[in-house]
Amino acid sequence: MTDQRARPDPEEPPVRLVKCPACGGPSRYHPSNPDRPFCSPRCRQLDLGAWASERFRLPADAPQEPQTPSAAPFQDV
Numbered sequence: 001m002t003d004q005r006a007r008p009d010p011e012e013p014p015v016r017l018v019k020c021p022a023c024g025g026p027s028r029y030h031p032s033n034p035d036r037p038f039c040s041p042r043c044r045q046l047d048l049g050a051w052a053s054e055r056f057r058l059p060a061d062a063p064q065e066p067q068t069p070s071a072a073p074f075q076d077v
């Protein structure tokens, strides 16, 4: 009986490429990347800075979606 499945090594997770939240570029989502999900320490700092400064600002208009019933299409008048 040969039941050989291609099992990934648990000690070495596959490298996943994710989108860097700061620059939108490819980022390695892997333990070897301490800045994940960011692609680089710089992007991590950038995002942290943006997030921190946003805390001091109240959003002018909150991105609240109007609660419209899904059965009500927009009327073009």
Ligand SMILES: [Zn+2]
Binding pocket: 020, 021, 022, 023, 024, 025, 038, 039, 040, 043
């Ligand atoms: Zn980045």
